[in-house]
Amino acid sequence: MKHLIIGNSAAGTAAAEAIRENDPTAEIVMLSKDATFFSRCQLHLVASGKRPSAKTRFVPQNWAEHYGIEVRFGQHATAVNALQKKVLCSHGENIDYDRLLLATGASSLTPPIEGIEGPGVFGLRNLEDAEGIYKQIMGRRHVAIIGAGLVGCELAEALVEAGHTSVTIIEIAPHPLPLQLEERTGERMLRLMVDHGIDMICRDSVTAILRDSQGEPTAVRLKTGREIPADLVVCAAGVRPNIDLFAPLGAIGHRGIVIDSGGRTSVPDIFAAGDVTESCDSTVGRVMPSAIWPAARRQGRVAGINMSGGDESLTEHTGLKTSAVLCGTPLVSLGPVFDPHPSWQKQIYEHTDSRGRLCTKVCYSDQNGSLAAAVLWGDISLSGLYAEAIIHKHPLGDLAPSAIPDYRLQAVV
Numbered sequence: 001m002k003h004l005i006i007g008n009s010a011a012g013t014a015a016a017e018a019i020r021e022n023d024p025t026a027e028i029v030m031l032s033k034d035a036t037f038f039s040r041c042q043l044h045l046v047a048s049g050k051r052p053s054a055k056t057r058f059v060p061q062n063w064a065e066h067y068g069i070e071v072r073f074g075q076h077a078t079a080v081n082a083l084q085k086k087v088l089c090s091h092g093e094n095i096d097y098d099r100l101l102l103a104t105g106a107s108s109l110t111p112p113i114e115g116i117e118g119p120g121v122f123g124l125r126n127l128e129d130a131e132g133i134y135k136q137i138m139g140r141r142h143v144a145i146i147g148a149g150l151v152g153c154e155l156a157e158a159l160v161e162a163g164h165t166s167v168t169i170i171e172i173a174p175h176p177l178p179l180q181l182e183e184r185t186g187e188r189m190l191r192l193m194v195d196h197g198i199d200m201i202c203r204d205s206v207t208a209i210l211r212d213s214q215g216e217p218t219a220v221r222l223k224t225g226r227e228i229p230a231d232l233v234v235c236a237a238g239v240r241p242n243i244d245l246f247a248p249l250g251a252i253g254h255r256g257i258v259i260d261s262g263g264r265t266s267v268p269d270i271f272a273a274g275d276v277t278e279s280c281d282s283t284v285g286r287v288m289p290s291a292i293w294p295a296a297r298r299q300g301r302v303a304g305i306n307m308s309g310g311d312e313s314l315t316e317h318t319g320l321k322t323s324a325v326l327c328g329t330p331l332v333s334l335g336p337v338f339d340p341h342p343s344w345q346k347q348i349y350e351h352t353d354s355r356g357r358l359c360t361k362v363c364y365s366d367q368n369g370s371l372a373a374a375v376l377w378g379d380i381s382l383s384g385l386y387a388e389a390i391i392h393k394h395p396l397g398d399l400a401p402s403a404i405p406d407y408r409l410q411a412v413v
Helices: 010-022 040-047 063-067 127-137 150-161 183-195 293-307 383-391
Strands: 002-006 027-032 069-073 077-081 086-089 094-096 099-102 106-108 143-146 167-171 199-202 206-211 217-222 227-229 232-235 239-241 270-272 277-281 286-288 321-326 329-334 345-352 358-365 371-377 408-412
Touching (some): 002 094, 010 027, 040 127, 063 069, 099 293, 127 232, 183 199, 183 321, 183 329, 183 371, 270 293, 329 383
Parallel strands (some): 002 099, 143 232, 167 199
Antiparallel strands (some): 206 217, 277 286, 321 329, 345 358, 345 408
């Protein structure tokens, strides 16, 4: 049995490991357009100079040899012939397969902004982006980041901590992390980032990148008419799943390749996993992307087991889970905090911990009293139990902060 895996990140490596564990004699070939293995979760550290590229590798140096995998770096697939079970590579070679996994990930989304194409403007999705930012940023004075999602916020914090004094984030939403935080915690994060030395502009958007006669960025123009100095611009306004290989073949959802609980696509013997996919999210019960590293690993492992003759299903699966530490504050977001149903009851609990730090728990319960979403700010020690309650639709019950001993606790109505 010959397995071909396109993509070498979280989903692709997890699938390859599962195939080898399930079938010691299988032939496994992995194609990667990248030059090495790296963790996208650490790209902001490379861009700011806080971590060298080599330190972002997430598998051991002998990983491919240990699992008996032929890894072809610097090659990408250009077309899939599902009838003949062949993949055309960028080098002109056709590779046969018995089972194919598409783990092609996603690319930085480029908004329709005047002047966005050209030097001095970067995404932050691969090592080339991160290294390009680092190489150029030393000679630049003003950095503008488009988008205050997790990528933009982590990058801004890392740049400020590395000594860059003019870092501005422009976000169309009222506060940073609009997909992870509700109003109260979002406003608090806004103040925290400003106190950290980051210039925050919310409720506005970039309409143009202004350039000098040499084509270098000089400023960004906002919808409100303001012009913000910027000689380096990073676009962190979302991602686009890399569906081009599969789009002519089978079912595409709202954004990604639709897969079932076993990682199967609508085309026989073609599986998919990771950021390129859409699958049923356990917290909301509908098909949607799940673009987080742990979800990609789980999807890849399940797909790998099934590709090699096993029978595994993805359970308790969600991409609506974010864990981060920003400006010294740990936080966890669970469920559709960004889109609560109007019928849900919202409860906010605040307390101080043993060191006098303010901690907040925002809990949403649905019409049946089941926990539907939550934000944990400061104290995240019970985040795993909150996640289980949301997935299994359990009531808040003993997890209610009033049932937990605290130094000072009050429900905020």
